[in-house]
Amino acid sequence: MTRREWIALISAAPLVKLSAAAAGAPAAPVAIAKCSTYDEDVTAHLGTMFDQLGGLEKLVRNKTVTVKINMTGSPGTRFQGRAPALTHYVHPKLIGSAAYLMGRAGAKRIRFVESSWASAGPLEDAMLDSGWNVRQLLSAAAGVEFENTNALGKGKRYARFKVPGSPYMYPAYDLNHAYEETDVFVSFAKLKNHATCGVTLSLKNCFGILPASIYGDSAGADEPNESPVDGRLRVGHEGKRQPSKSAPQELHFGANHDPGYRVPHIVADLSAARPIDLAIIDGVETIAGGEGPWIQGLRLAKPGVLLAGLNPVCTDAVSMAVMGYSPRATRGTAPFQTCDNTLLLSEGHGVGTTDVSRIDVRGVSIEKAVYRFDSHA
Amino acid sequence: MRAVFGLGWMCLLPLAAAVPAPDAWVPVRWPWAEARSLDLLESSPVNCLLLKSWTPELIAAAQKRGVVPLAVIAPGSDAVATAKQALSASVGGLVLEGDFADETTTAIRQAAGSAVVIELTARNRMALGSAAPILGTYQGLWPGISDEHANAHSAGPSGSTWIDTNTGFLRAARVWGTSTVWIANQPPAHTVITTSRYLQAIADAAMSGARWVLALDTDFSSRLAQRDADAVASWRRISALLSYYESHPEWRALREYGKLAVIQDPAKGGLVSGGILDMIAVKHTPVIPVPRQRLGPGALDGATMAVNIDADSLTPEQKEILRNFTRSGGALLTGPPGWKDSTPPGERITLDKAELDRLNDIWRDVNSMIGRRNLGVRLFNVSSMLSNVMASADEKTEIVQLVNYSDYPVENVTVHFLGSYKRATLLTPEGAEKKLDIYSTEEGSGVDIDKVGVCATIRLEP
Numbered sequence: 001m002t003r004r005e006w007i008a009l010i011s012a013a014p015l016v017k018l019s020a021a022a023a024g025a026p027a028a029p030v031a032i033a034k035c036s037t038y039d040e041d042v043t044a045h046l047g048t049m050f051d052q053l054g055g056l057e058k059l060v061r062n063k064t065v066t067v068k069i070n071m072t073g074s075p076g077t078r079f080q081g082r083a084p085a086l087t088h089y090v091h092p093k094l095i096g097s098a099a100y101l102m103g104r105a106g107a108k109r110i111r112f113v114e115s116s117w118a119s120a121g122p123l124e125d126a127m128l129d130s131g132w133n134v135r136q137l138l139s140a141a142a143g144v145e146f147e148n149t150n151a152l153g154k155g156k157r158y159a160r161f162k163v164p165g166s167p168y169m170y171p172a173y174d175l176n177h178a179y180e181e182t183d184v185f186v187s188f189a190k191l192k193n194h195a196t197c198g199v200t201l202s203l204k205n206c207f208g209i210l211p212a213s214i215y216g217d218s219a220g221a222d223e224p225n226e227s228p229v230d231g232r233l234r235v236g237h238e239g240k241r242q243p244s245k246s247a248p249q250e251l252h253f254g255a256n257h258d259p260g261y262r263v264p265h266i267v268a269d270l271s272a273a274r275p276i277d278l279a280i281i282d283g284v285e286t287i288a289g290g291e292g293p294w295i296q297g298l299r300l301a302k303p304g305v306l307l308a309g310l311n312p313v314c315t316d317a318v319s320m321a322v323m324g325y326s327p328r329a330t331r332g333t334a335p336f337q338t339c340d341n342t343l344l345l346s347e348g349h350g351v352g353t354t355d356v357s358r359i360d361v362r363g364v365s366i367e368k369a370v371y372r373f374d375s376h377a
Numbered sequence: 378m379r380a381v382f383g384l385g386w387m388c389l390l391p392l393a394a395a396v397p398a399p400d401a402w403v404p405v406r407w408p409w410a411e412a413r414s415l416d417l418l419e420s421s422p423v424n425c426l427l428l429k430s431w432t433p434e435l436i437a438a439a440q441k442r443g444v445v446p447l448a449v450i451a452p453g454s455d456a457v458a459t460a461k462q463a464l465s466a467s468v469g470g471l472v473l474e475g476d477f478a479d480e481t482t483t484a485i486r487q488a489a490g491s492a493v494v495i496e497l498t499a500r501n502r503m504a505l506g507s508a509a510p511i512l513g514t515y516q517g518l519w520p521g522i523s524d525e526h527a528n529a530h531s532a533g534p535s536g537s538t539w540i541d542t543n544t545g546f547l548r549a550a551r552v553w554g555t556s557t558v559w560i561a562n563q564p565p566a567h568t569v570i571t572t573s574r575y576l577q578a579i580a581d582a583a584m585s586g587a588r589w590v591l592a593l594d595t596d597f598s599s600r601l602a603q604r605d606a607d608a609v610a611s612w613r614r615i616s617a618l619l620s621y622y623e624s625h626p627e628w629r630a631l632r633e634y635g636k637l638a639v640i641q642d643p644a645k646g647g648l649v650s651g652g653i654l655d656m657i658a659v660k661h662t663p664v665i666p667v668p669r670q671r672l673g674p675g676a677l678d679g680a681t682m683a684v685n686i687d688a689d690s691l692t693p694e695q696k697e698i699l700r701n702f703t704r705s706g707g708a709l710l711t712g713p714p715g716w717k718d719s720t721p722p723g724e725r726i727t728l729d730k731a732e733l734d735r736l737n738d739i740w741r742d743v744n745s746m747i748g749r750r751n752l753g754v755r756l757f758n759v760s761s762m763l764s765n766v767m768a769s770a771d772e773k774t775e776i777v778q779l780v781n782y783s784d785y786p787v788e789n790v791t792v793h794f795l796g797s798y799k800r801a802t803l804l805t806p807e808g809a810e811k812k813l814d815i816y817s818t819e820e821g822s823g824v825d826i827d828k829v830g831v832c833a834t835i836r837l838e839p
Contacts, residue, residue: 076538076760081785121749128757131789133825135816 021165021350028311028352029053029360030318032369035284036304038085043097046280049308050101052362059278059310061106063183066113069095070190070205070282072292074117075129079293080300084130087300088292090188090282092132094306096140098188098280103141110143113178115150115208118216118230123148149176151213151226158214158224158247161273165349167251168265172273174214174224174247179274187276187312191283191303191319193373194291196237196259197267198335199323201316202279203342207267209274210236214244222246236266260331260339268345271312275351279315281307283322288373303371305364313352314359316343324372327354334374395443396469397424399493399510400557402445403623405591408598412438417601421616422623427472427561427590436467445469447495450485452477460485464492472497474515474561497561497590500546500648500726505553505668512550513590516726517543517562518650520581521574522761522782538659538760540782545654546726547585548633548765549647549666557629561590570594572611573831576618577782580832583622584765584778586629591615618831621806625834631767631776635663635753636795638680642669645687651727653686656740663753663766672698679772682708682752684743710746712739751820757791762829777835779826790826790833793818798837805833 031049035042050056071089078084085091099110116126123146124134138144147153155177162172179185189205197204212219212228215235219225222245234240237259242249256262283305289298305322309315317327320343326333331340343354353359356366402425407414412434418424425445428435439446448463450456452475460471470493473482477496486494496504497513504512523539543560551558560582564570575591582589593601600608622628639654641647647668657664667676669687672695677683683702685691688711691699703709721728728736749755754766754777761783768775775794781787801813801824813824813835826833 075758078538078760078783081761081783083788125749125757128791129760131758131787133789 019348022344022347022353025313025347025350025353026311027355027358027360028309028314029362030307030309030311030315031362032318032322032364032366033306034304034364034369035306036302038091038093038284042091042093042284042306043100045306046094046097046308047101049306049363050105053308053310056101056105059105060102060184062108064109064111064181065102065107065184065186066111066178066182067095067098067186067188068206068209069112069114069188070200070208071114071116071126071130072200072208073294075126077293079287079298082300085132086285087287088190088192089130090190091284092127092130092137094280094282094284095132095188096137098186099137099140099144103143107141107184108143109145110141111145111147111178111182112137113147113149113176113209115176115211116148118212118228120148120151120153120213120227122146147176147178149178149209150211150216150228151224152176152211153178155181158211160248161270163269163273163349165272167272168269168345169252169262170243170248170250170266170269172248173210173270174243175209175274176211179209184277185274186278186280188280189282190286191281191305191307191323192286192291192301193289193335195295196263196339197342198337198339199316199320199325199342200291201281201319202276202312203267203271203316203346204263206270206274206276207232207236207263209270210266214247217241219244237263264340264342264345267342268349268351271346271351272349276312277310279307279309279312281315281319283307283319283371301371301373303369305369305371311352313343313346313354317352317354317356318359318361318366321356321366322369322371324370324374327356396440396445397443399470399495400629401626402511402557402588403619404447404559404561404588406449406561406563406593408593409602410435414602415439415442415444417612418442418444420613422619423591423616425469428468431463431466431468433466440467440469447472447493449474451475452481456481457484457488461488464489468492470494472513476502495559497559499724500550501644503550503648505550505643506670507554507556509556511559512556513559513561514550515561516724517546517560517589518727519562519565519574520577520782538782540659540761540763541650542581542655542658542763543587543650544581544585544658544763544765545652545666546648546650547582547587548664549641549643549654549668551586552633552666553668553671558585558587559590560587561592563592564594566594568594570597571784572614573784575611575615576831577780579615579618579622580780581763584763584780584832586631586767591619618806621804621832625804628767628776628778628834631769631774633663633665634679634766634768634772634775635665636679636681637662637747637752638665638667638677638683639686640667640669640672640683641686642690645669645690646728647686649721649726649728651733653684653736653740653743656736657743657747658763658765660744660747661754661756661759661762661764662747663764669695674698677702677707680707682746683710684739684746685709685711686739688712708746710739710742751793751795753795755793755820757793758787758789761785761787762790773839775837777837779829779833779835781829781831787829788827790829791823792826792835793820793823794837795821797822798839800836800838802836802838803833804836805830 031052158174159180187202213224407426
């Protein structure tokens with residue numbers, strides 16, 4: 001893609017009327033690195049990118065860092081029999097490298113979290129079931145921990161996160177304690193499409209911080225069910241039931257059952273309620289056409305790229321540009337043919353800007369990193 | 378001079394090779410009648426031919442090689458006559474395949490005298506617990522990742538892999554005694570069968586201590602008859618896998634190991650495929666099948682959990698055994714009152730949707746009781762695999778068999794086992810034995826395996 005073509009692409013987006021919050025949404029630098037395989041020195045790549053963002057040390061020294069990783073769906077569900085990290089999960093080598101670099105930068109505790117599919121069991125089990133070497137991850141740095149945030153986990157109570165300003169869907173969300181007991185929150189996501197939200201990047205990755213014990217189909221009506229056995233379809237996607245009454249209820253329950261509306265709005269709420277301090281996106285090897293093997297028309301993709309940024313909206317905006325999409329595209333335009341644009345909704349909450357021209361891209365340029373997801377069929 | 382000639386003559390004599398005992402027979406349905414077809418057995422452990430038609434030339438050539446030719450007799454009015462004809466042709470034994478009238482079987486056995494007669498019956502007609510050296514059935518599933526589930530597009534994020542397997546049935550049959558169990562199902566018709574699928578079929582039976590009666594599809598056998606290079610290469614891979622399992626006869630002497638026992642009547646669903654035993658197998662939970670008829674003192678020794686599928690069938694003595702089991706701390710799950718396991722009617726060996734739905738009533742409770750507990754061994758990253766855990770009589774040596782049903786090797790498999798072992802060895806058909814590093818886990822010990830092709834075996838020793 002030439003620079004002219006790329007400018008034409010991002011300029012082709014319909015004009016979006018920005019709210020006051022969106023207009024003043026902050027911008028932060030985003031770093032891009034080319035990395036064609038996981039056999040490269042991914043630690044060096046990530047280290048360079050963190051340096052380009054101003055260095056990890058000032059972000060994590062003597063801090064508790066919580067890293068939400070993307071392990072969507074059951075580890076047993078594979079695309080073409082491949083390891084999940086080569087398709088729809090973040091790669092454990094990157095996780096280990098990030099832990100090492102955070103440890104070296106002085107992080108006091110590095111807690112990797114994910115709400116494992118339909119389970120409240122140890123996150124380590126899901127990692128082992130994905131073919132990850134948990135012992136290696138533990139040894140990557142001092143103070144590495146794991147927690148499955150699909151229920152109470154190691155905590156004694158849920159932490160409540162209020163959505164500042166005007167929430168879209170819920171006034172507040174009840175989450176696992178790990179999201180509160182942290183100084184730094186990192187979203188470590190995969191560069192891929194999403195059937196319901198258009199793209200899965202650092203923002204959408206955080207839909208997975210919702211505990212299924214409260215927001216799952218098998219959540220208790222009054223109190224959380226600490227043994228959830230399924231996903232969040234009826235509460236989150238479809239709005240056919242409320243979360244457990246112990247948690248704040250949906251503001252306009254019954255008003256909208258369209259997953260393409262609901263999920264992006266919930267994700268945008270979450271991005272405001274539980275701010276992301278660092279976004280890292282694994283686009284080395286991935287999939288296009290959806291978020292996991294259960295989506296029809298999926299295909300393998302090798303963008304060979306890593307992205308990182310201090311603002312999730314900015315990072316996702318640059319990531320979308322790398323994927324060949326306009327980050328300001330509205331419903332009806334690829335990749336948001338049937339859904340709202342989560343990035344714009346987060347921007348509406350004042351989380352960050354989607355205006356790529358305001359974002360300082362460091363390392364490799366967008367033009368040189370572009371891998372058009374809709375063209376690699 | 379005469380002596381020299383005599384020696385030369387002796388050298389030309391067909392030396393009769395030693396005939397293996399029935400428990401060492403490695404069977405194949407042999408589709409060819411020409412003696413030269415036996416050249417394929419060079420470097421193959423196959424030593425037993427099931428012949429639907431036979432010639433004196435083929436029988437003599439087989440016996441010369443120490444290969445046992447068995448005549449396959451089908452049910453029908455001429456079955457006894459056909460059996461007698463085969464016996465007069467000096468076959469090494471008879472295989473009665475199908476469901477024969479009792480009087481026909483008796484007549485054939487009488488005609489056979491001391492010759493071995495193997496019955497390949499419907500599963501529900503197997504003479505479980507008999508003294509037969511070989512128990513067999515012609516009914517089996519074609520093992521592999523279920524077509525219904527293979528298309529992951531139809532599933533949601535939960536879509537776990539379902540593997541069609543005969544392992545549950547084979548374990549349930551094998552537990553009755555010391556008979557060698559043969560499963561003699563044939564490849565599905567009008568289907569392209571890859572080499573991998575043959576390997577999976579062999580391993581599916583072998584990991585449970587049974588043997589699949591090798592059966593080649595018509596396309597493969599015709600290509601093999603022409604010595605097509607690809608077909609010959611496939612045959613060599615098949616032979617190599619058979620050799621792998623046959624080079625460890627000690628594995629067949631091991632018994633199922635685990636802390637979970639399932640009490641089930643073979644006449645009431647205990648011999649189906651896709652039933653409770655296979656559901657547990659997909660969870661990689663080691664399980665010991667206990668036939669309801671064999672639920673006596675000591676049957677639950679070593680178990681910490683038991684599932685009693687059909688509570689209404691138990692005798693008062695058996696109910697007392699279960700009460701004692703729970704009194705001593707065992708967890709017992711009993712089917713709901715009035716719940717009965719069922720055997721599918723007719724030739725069916727799997728459950729239909731209604732039966733599966735009914736089974737799910739108890740499966741939910743079983744699944745909940747098992748959870749992610751380590752009931753002998755826990756395996757990770759094995760969604761395309763099935764496993765079996767067996768142990769020596771003193772339970773000091775443990776074997777974990779792994780079979781991969783996908784077309785891709787699986788990397789980074791983790792195994793956590795109870796207790797501590799000093800030595801862990803990885804055995805694979807591809808290479809030499811490899812010592813595995815053992816590390817401590819919360820439950821006991823663990824080992825990691827880099828890669829599993831079609832199958833692998835972990836041997837744990839004190």
